[in-house]
Amino acid sequence: MTSLEKPTEDAQHDSRAVTEAALFEAFGGVRGMVETVVPGLLFVTVFTVNKNLHWSAIAALVVSLLLVAVRLVMRDTLKHAFSGVFGVAFGVVFAMMTGNAKDFYLPGMLYTLGLSLAYIVTTLAGVPLIGLILGPVFKENLSWRTRNPGRKKAYAKASWAWGLILLGKCAILFPLYWWADTAQLGWVLVALKIPPFLFAVWLTWVFLAKAPAPIDVFAEMEAEEQAEKARQAAAEGHEAPAGRHRRES
Template identity: 85%
Template structure:
């Protein structure tokens, strides 16, 4: 085979490979940040158990205790397996607040109210931080991508992508609230519970997908951790050279 016959790597091929790597890195980071399939199961299961039991026997106490118990079991499983517990713990706190609130008021629908208020607050946080120029999704994902806050001043393309993603999260969650809060006032516990369970995953997946689309097209993150390591290594070499009288 002559040099003319040998396959060559074009700029387009290199660009395609780097773009594919960026997409893979973005996908992995989003999977880590939001808990993946297991995190979604841990989010849905307690509420699903609550509404299922309440639909069958209309017993608030049994439904609430069952939901809290399964949340604690999910945390225990993660602790035994030495996995990350942040997603399971957030689920426990959410369920615990719902249980306490429902027990205090005696209204089974109030089991869902703390979570609904949290969703509303989170939606507003996404929108307000986007307007303020510090999009919340960037604050969440910056450490995951090892860029911290470098995107704010040094990487305008990523800041723009984070802003778009935060707007997407905020508007999607506001739409979810616009469906749930009227049901809280007008529907019974079973209807509210089943609708809430149905709306757990699809809006979340849509928001994650849009985040992936925006970030996959954005410039790559600036690895500030690697920069710090390079600076520390250079400083050590400078000191070593100074001690040997080379400087």
């Protein structure tokens, strides 16, 4: 290995490490996945045992609130836990209103469908959603749109992956909503929680790991501020000798 190759490999390794860390932060990591799966798993488990909508709904809602409480005690970020609570709450309210236990899953299914279409539509519009989500995480904001075409292409590929994977998931779940019973739908939905998600995250990592590094717009702004302060200090330094010269004259 030459001295020129090693820095390049180190830079690529650092870029991949940053990408992994950013994806882990953006999508909640292992704990985020657990918080996503557990309420639905508890709902379908309780319903499979006793066929009681009320007890199933209460169990799912209680465990969601407990997950939030744990994060509060640990002073951790609440974003993923709160999203889980709201999702469970919508499902509980909807199922209670209709009296159909399968409707506990319907809001989440509709959200998945809407999200899949959002990924596809924004990509067609030239503003891929995954770039809007990850841009602030990478401290590049929207610089990838006009200043980093290779990165924009990677975000477009990743958004297509998310959109099509989620659309495929909907193609399985919505027919089951009409044809299967509550327990069957619930177990299939739980089984489809993690694998498609992990596949989409992995594809995102693959695309971004091969893309150009993000442009740190925050660092650029800070550097510009420092340069402006230096220019002002230099200007003040030039003015002071001139003032003294005039007074001496």
